[in-house]
Amino acid sequence: MSLEPRQFLTKMEQRMLLTDEDKAILQSNADWGKEKASHMTDHFYAYLERDEEMANILHAGQGRMDRLRSTFIEWFHEMFTGMDNWGEEYAQRRWRIGLVHVKLGIGPQHVVPAMATVIHESEKIVKEEGKDVSVINPLSKICMIDLAFIEQAYVEVSSQAVQRETGWTESLFRRLIATGAGSMQ
Numbered sequence: 682m683s684l685e686p687r688q689f690l691t692k693m694e695q696r697m698l699l700t701d702e703d704k705a706i707l708q709s710n711a712d713w714g715k716e717k718a719s720h721m722t723d724h725f726y727a728y729l730e731r732d733e734e735m736a737n738i739l740h741a742g743q744g745r746m747d748r749l750r751s752t753f754i755e756w757f758h759e760m761f762t763g764m765d766n767w768g769e770e771y772a773q774r775r776w777r778i779g780l781v782h783v784k785l786g787i788g789p790q791h792v793v794p795a796m797a798t799v800i801h802e803s804e805k806i807v808k809e810e811g812k813d814v815s816v817i818n819p820l821s822k823i824c825m826i827d828l829a830f831i832e833q834a835y836v837e838v839s840s841q842a843v844q845r846e847t848g849w850t851e852s853l854f855r856r857l858i859a860t861g862a863g864s865m866q
């Protein structure tokens with residue numbers, strides 16, 4: 682099981698029904714996204730700080746918060762620009778972001794509510810500013826696609842690590858998961 686980021690992005694765009702019109706709406710709001718990125722970052726990290734486990738991760742490394750601030754600001758702006766119009770560069774960047782979180786032990790239980798916070802806060806700002814609400818749906822879709830990258834990275838890395846360590850084939854691994862899930866019901 683080896684994920685090819687560009688193919689995965691295309692599949693996720695199809696599944697999320699992210700259209701060319703959605704992309705055009707996002708790009709036409711790129712300046713707004715850039716303007717709001719700093720506020721969004723403050724909001725995001727204030728949210729993470731309220732959870733003891735996540736706050737500990739944030740403060741574990743030297744200079745981590747400063748790096749996070751600048752990378753998160755870039756990330757939020759890229760949601761609107763699509764970097765290379767949601768091409769190879771975008772896909773590779775999202776895959777790498779996924780891997781960074783897997784390495785840090787940040788899993789679905791952390792990332793899903795965190796992404797919900799981004800969507801919720803974006804919607805709140807749009808409404809408070811009396812801005813055209815048409816940006817909300819495309820932004821929610823691309824957030825879900827980015828979330829899928831982080832989640833999928835977790836699955837890919839875990840399964841590959843087990844297969845490498847044990848020498849199990851992918852089909853054996855899948856069968857054991859299915860059996861394990863059955864025995865937990």
Ligand code: HEM
Binds near residue numbers: 735
């Ligand atoms: C909406 C979900 C999230 C997004 C979009 C996001 C975004 C990012 C980005 C863009 C990076 C930089 C990756 C790189 O260096 O290439 C990063 C790194 C990181 N994120 Fe997240 N993140 C999310 C959720 C979380 C959560 C829930 C935590 C929990 C504490 C977290 C903690 C971290 C940490 C510790 C780093 C590494 C910082 C460093 O040492 O450079 N992130 N994140």
